[in-house]
Amino acid sequence: MGVGDKMKHAAEDLKGKTKEATGKVTGNDELRDEGRYDQDEAHAKHAADKAKDTVENAGRQAKGKVREVAGAVTDDEGQEVKGKAEQEAAKVKQHLNK
Structure with a gap:
């Protein structure tokens, strides 16, 4: 949910409160x-x-975990790091989703 959606919902809520x-x-x-x-x-x-x-x-966290594990299995540190980064980014987005 983007900032625009949050603002739209807040405006609709305020309109309802006013009514x-x-x-x-x-x-x-x-x-x-x-x-x-x-x-x-x-x-x-x-x-x-x-x-x-x-x-x-x-889904993003799961995709990151798959990439991390695949990187570990194939000894590809780059993929492993990318997977960990994807997981952390998804965690941050979920935290901001409150």
Whole structure:
């Protein structure tokens, strides 16, 4: 999930909060409920993007591990180092995915 996606979800959430607050102040239950729905939708999209990124990062880690092991088996230090680097990059991306 890129920064653009995070900003988009945050904007959708803020829009929902604004609608909900406006609905509460004006006594408009429909607008209040619409705001809550918008917030729930933004949270669901954010969660889906995080899940997608988690799966992608797990795949990157696995690919790196395969490269590391293949390098160790074939005595190719370059491949082994690249594999370790890929794994670390995937770990960092997953950490930032929170």
